[in-house]
Amino acid sequence: MVRGAGLVAIAALVGLLSWSGDPLMLPLAMLFPALWASARSRIFAGIASAAYFLAASRGLPQGVANFYGSDLWAGLLLWLIASFAFVAVHTVLWTKRPGWQRAARFGTAAVLMAVPPFGIIGWAHPLTAAGVLFPGWGWAGLAGAVAGLLVMTTRWWPAAALACGGFWLSSAAFWTAPSLPDGLRGLDLERGQSLGRDGALEQQRDLIAKVMRVAGQGAGIVVLPESALGFWTPSLERLWRDALASTSVTVIAGAAVVDPCGYDNVLVEISGHEALILYRERMPVPVAMWQPWQSMMGQGGGAKAHFLTSPVVELAGRRAAPLICYEQLLVWPVLQAMLYRPDAIIAVGNGWWTAGTSIVAIQNAGTIAWARLFGVPLVTAFNR
CATH class of the missing domain: 1.10.1760 (Arp2/3 complex 21 kDa subunit ARPC3)
Incomplete structure (x- = not known):
């Protein structure tokens, strides 16, 4: 005993x-x-x-x-x-x-x-x-x-x-942190739970101003955290495209795309020329976001899990492996992506709810370890 x-x-x-x-x-x-x-x-x-x-x-x-x-x-x-x-x-x-x-x-x-x-x-x-x-x-x-x-x-x-x-x-x-991908920079935010929930135009303009400041330091692609844009709508797309129209800057940002069956937790790619959905989250947080029992009961709601979606996306002529929040705590999303030999990992999260815990630090530790194992540059963007 x-x-x-x-x-x-x-x-x-x-x-x-x-x-x-x-x-x-x-x-x-x-x-x-x-x-x-x-x-x-x-x-x-x-x-x-x-x-x-x-x-x-x-x-x-x-x-x-x-x-x-x-x-x-x-x-x-x-x-x-x-x-x-x-x-x-x-x-x-x-x-x-x-x-x-x-x-x-x-x-x-x-x-x-x-x-x-x-x-x-x-x-x-x-x-x-x-x-x-x-x-x-x-x-x-x-x-x-x-x-x-x-x-x-x-x-x-x-x-x-x-x-x-x-x-x-x-x-x-001889430990060193993973290198940053050339031309990519992450923008951490401290907006708490208001990020993505406050649809005020002023909030979006403030984000645009922050992006321009980072771009002014030499970043061609600026990465924003999960949920940074809130609900992705045509009017929001127009606002961002107009703001980027006179620049060569590309923005990768978290958003939610809603339909009658629920919503997708996504990363969108925005430039002055176009805007598109770059990546759909393969594994949202169970219970809090992913609620498969809803569809079994004939009800809508909850985030969709895109298990079989390609884990690697094309970005500025290179392959990138996005990992949204919860995916960074698991093994299979990373290894599935590494099968495609990506040139970079893009890790984003919205960790306001982890205040008083080490959850975000654990996510970062795991992502850093995987990036170092495969020798892949890593860029992160988190909201706290």
Whole structure:
């Protein structure tokens, strides 16, 4: 019992520290499979999994309370519900049999949590640490991280931990942030929950002025956060195109496109010559935005999930991989995009509801790690 309690406490500590928002702390998550494998029973494997996941996602209760303007109880309930898939998968697949059978079981759990349907809430995936351990290695680095995770479940886990520790120290000693894509600049905002909800003309003109200031510093393409433009309408399109007509500046900005069945969370590309929908979000936030039960009940509403939409877009003669907010917490949206060998990652978010939490920092840490793994330049734009 004491050993089990210690295991759970260590799992919680690993979840807390590895998902602190500092990219260099992510490799601590590589210890999770060793903790999972060292459980003496299925029950303690499940409890340890819950401790790791709940500690890693600890900002969710406060974030939900902020989003809905409610007390913490609703957030706590959603927090527990969100952990169910991670805990269930790792509990069911745990086995007493040591060696490669246990490694295969953990590998299956890791794959299930990386791809839909379980991967829809596959937060805190240890595989994200690959970008810190093997920066620039690409798919070979991903394979190395997978091998490390599997060996961590065997009796050779101390050797795997030492090897990972060596790569970690080497990476930390020469760590650099991802480079910025040439000509692209992100514009962070501090508009709180008013961003995209205040349709006043003055607000749009203020955004245009900010864009022009950034463009004046040499940026040909300026990226604005998720939801920056609110509802995308013909009149809004005309306003922005007129403002950009005498310039060579292109704006990439978040907006919502509404139809009778719901809405799309999108990025639009605007210049003085044209405006088009550049990207439709593949995975909106479950419950808060994506509500598939609505369509099952014959009702409209909620954001649409475009799972099969191309994850890479053409932008000024290069391929870019957009990631909108929630997609940055998951594994499959990034890996799906990397299959197309993008030239840059564009990560945007509207994190006003994360006030008092480390959620945005965790999103940034994960995106930075993936960008470093594949050696891809990264531009970000967030609202707080």
